[in-house]
Amino acid sequence: MMKGGAAVAAAWMALGASGAQAATTLAVAKDAPCLYRAEAQGLMTALAPGLLGSLRDRCAENLPAPAYLRVNGDALIERYRAPALASLPLAAQAMGKITGAKVDEATFAAVADSLVPPMLAKEIKPRDCGKIDRAAALLDPLPPENFTGLIVLILELGS
Numbered sequence: 001m002m003k004g005g006a007a008v009a010a011a012w013m014a015l016g017a018s019g020a021q022a023a024t025t026l027a028v029a030k031d032a033p034c035l036y037r038a039e040a041q042g043l044m045t046a047l048a049p050g051l052l053g054s055l056r057d058r059c060a061e062n063l064p065a066p067a068y069l070r071v072n073g074d075a076l077i078e079r080y081r082a083p084a085l086a087s088l089p090l091a092a093q094a095m096g097k098i099t100g101a102k103v104d105e106a107t108f109a110a111v112a113d114s115l116v117p118p119m120l121a122k123e124i125k126p127r128d129c130g131k132i133d134r135a136a137a138l139l140d141p142l143p144p145e146n147f148t149g150l151i152v153l154i155l156e157l158g159s
Helices: 006-014 019-029 037-062 068-086 088-099 105-114 116-123 126-139 144-158
Strands: none
Touching (some): 037 068, 037 088, 037 105, 088 105, 105 116
């Protein structure tokens, strides 16, 4: 089991965010309730299209034309859509644990699509875009389940 909000911090780290950004997220998450591995992975999978879209959109102007996210970002995001929809039950369950309130799938999906991407975009520093682009390119060959599973494993190793 792992702390609830830490999955978001792992996504930051896996996609090249600064250590300070990830540490801030982990500090906020340390008092969150524990999640089972499947819940954490479901949460990460459900958030992945929005997170990846934020990274692509925020970094587009700071990357050269042939950069991975500029060329392949749309296809990468599209690969995560079906797994994200399939993971909504686990993601809503995980978010319910984190917030202490009952969260249905539709509410989770609306929040994940409308609130999380803009919050992430605000935190991305232009100087980090090259690292984020490289991380996305390195992770591209992995199926979505392996990518989100790797994030959860990184969290487990760090806890």
